[in-house]
Each structure stands twice: as C-alpha cells, then as structure tokens.
Amino acid sequence: ELKVEQNPLFLSMQEGKNYTIYCNYSTTSDRLYWYRQDPGKSLESLFVLLSNGAVKQEGRLMASLDTKARLSTLHITAAVHDLSATYFCAVDISFRGIQGAQKLVFGQGTRLTINP
Amino acid sequence: EAQVTQNPRYLITVTGKKLTVTCSQNMNHEYMSWYRQDPGLGLRQIYYSMNVEVTDKGDVPEGYKVSRKEKRNFPLILESPSPNQTSLYFCASSFFGRGSNQPQHFGDGTRLSIL
Numbered sequence: 220e221l222k223v224e225q226n227p228l229f230l231s232m233q234e235g236k237n238y239t240i241y242c243n244y245s246t247t248s249d250r251l252y253w254y255r256q257d258p259g260k261s262l263e264s265l266f267v268l269l270s271n272g273a274v275k276q277e278g279r280l281m282a283s284l285d286t287k288a289r290l291s292t293l294h295i296t297a298a299v300h301d302l303s304a305t306y307f308c309a310v311d312i313s314f315r316g317i318q319g320a321q322k323l324v325f326g327q328g329t330r331l332t333i334n335p
Numbered sequence: 336e337a338q339v340t341q342n343p344r345y346l347i348t349v350t351g352k353k354l355t356v357t358c359s360q361n362m363n364h365e366y367m368s369w370y371r372q373d374p375g376l377g378l379r380q381i382y383y384s385m386n387v388e389v390t391d392k393g394d395v396p397e398g399y400k401v402s403r404k405e406k407r408n409f410p411l412i413l414e415s416p417s418p419n420q421t422s423l424y425f426c427a428s429s430f431f432g433r434g435s436n437q438p439q440h441f442g443d444g445t446r447l448s449i450l
Contacts, residue, residue: 223377252438261425262378264438307377321366321429322393323439325377 225326242291242308250311339442347448356411358426367409371422416449
C-alpha cells in the first residue's frame with residue numbers, strides 16, 4: 220500500500236525566513252502534485268512534477284522531485300504572511316493498472332503559519 | 336469561468352436519511368472523482384469515473400454510491416448515512432485522468448455532519 224508522508228506536519232516560521240517541506244512516498248511514481256489549501260477553502264494546484272529531476276518555481280515557492288529517492292520538496296524562500304496555508308503533496312499512481320485511472324494519494328498536509 | 340460546483344456546501348442531517356451531494360463541472364472533463372478529507376488523514380478517494388457510465392471504487396467506497404449519466408455531473412449518494420461519514424467532501428475533475436498530465440480541479444467542498 221502506498222504511503223505518502225509529509226514533514227513537518229506543522230510549521231510556524233517568521234517572515235523572511237527560508238524553509239523546506241518534505242514529501243516522502245513508498246512506491247514508484249514519476250508524477251507528483253503540490254496543492255495549497257486555505258482554511259475553509261478548496262485545494263488549489265501549485266505544481267505538477269512529471270519526471271525525475273523536475274523543478275518548478277512560482278514566486279517564493281519552488282518544488283522538486285527525486286523519483287529515485289521517492290522524495291519531493293517544497294521550498295519556501297523569504298516567507299511572507301500570504302503563504303500561510305496547508306500544503307499537500309499528492310502522488311499519482313496508476314489505479315489497479317487501469318489505463319487512465321488516476322489515483323492521487325495525498326500526504327497528511329503541512330500546516331504552515333508565517334508570523335510577521 | 337472554469338469551475339467544479341458542489342452542492343450543498345454544508346449539511347447537517349440524521350443517521351439513515353438518504354442524501355445526495357451534487358457535483359458539476361463546466362470544463363468538459365472526462366475524469367471525475369470524489370474524496371473525503373479527515374483531520375490527519377489527508378484526502379482519500381471514494382469513487383472515480385473515467386467517463387459517462389464508467390465508474391469504479393476508490394480506497395474508501397463503503398457506504399457511498401455514485402452515478403455518471405452525463406459528462407458534467409457526478410453525484411455522490413449516501414443511501415443510509417452514518418456518523419462515521421461525517422467529513423469534508425471534495426469533488427474533482429480533470430481531462431482523462433492520468434494520461435492528461437494536468438492537475439485535478441477541485442470543488443469548494445461539502446461539509447457533512449451526520450448526527
């Protein structure tokens with residue numbers, strides 16, 4: 220059974236600091252997504268990582284994927300308050316070997332709080 | 336505006352009273368899916384549909400039914416709700432699932448409380 224583990228689960232940091240959220244998963248996959256969720260809101264897609272070594276950047280966020288290590292990271296640079304949210308990684312695996320049957324297995328989420 | 340619309344957003348009901356949560360998308364997506372979100376567990380897939388009249392179970396299908404009679408709609412049915420189905424539910428859609436390389440688009444969520 221695929222397990223996806225994020226750490227830390229809770230992160231409180233100051234504005235201006237850098238930090239990294241880790242997403243480890245237990246089976247082979249070459250696709251991983253990062254989502255953001257604000258309190259009481261839906262999930263918003265941040266990054267789609269489709270191959271080993273993929274790196275995507277958007278503003279102060281940068282995501283990378285190492286399929287050999289089964290690890291993805293979400294790096295926050297010079298954090299600002301607006302980045303406070305819960306971040307989820309989701310590993311995409313073929314569901315029961317059925318072509319096109321996408322199954323996203325989500326991590327527990329990392330609740331990020333950025334203090335002024 | 337491209338969106339996935341769920342209704343209702345909030346519902347408090349009692350054990351055993353059948354309910355339906357509707358989901359509609361306007362992006363002509365083939366693939367639709369239902370998830371439930373519980374604290375500390377992330378999101379878990381309930382059912383998915385690859386196209387009209389094609390549905391299959393996800394990880395936690397017990398106590399739920401779905402149907403896909405039209406491409407845009409994918410309702411979630413709880414025939415006899417129980418308190419352990421109290422949760423936050425999300426509907427999501429994308430172009431043909433895994434083959435599309437596109438992220439799933441999520442609805443705003445439905446918070447169900449079963450007393």
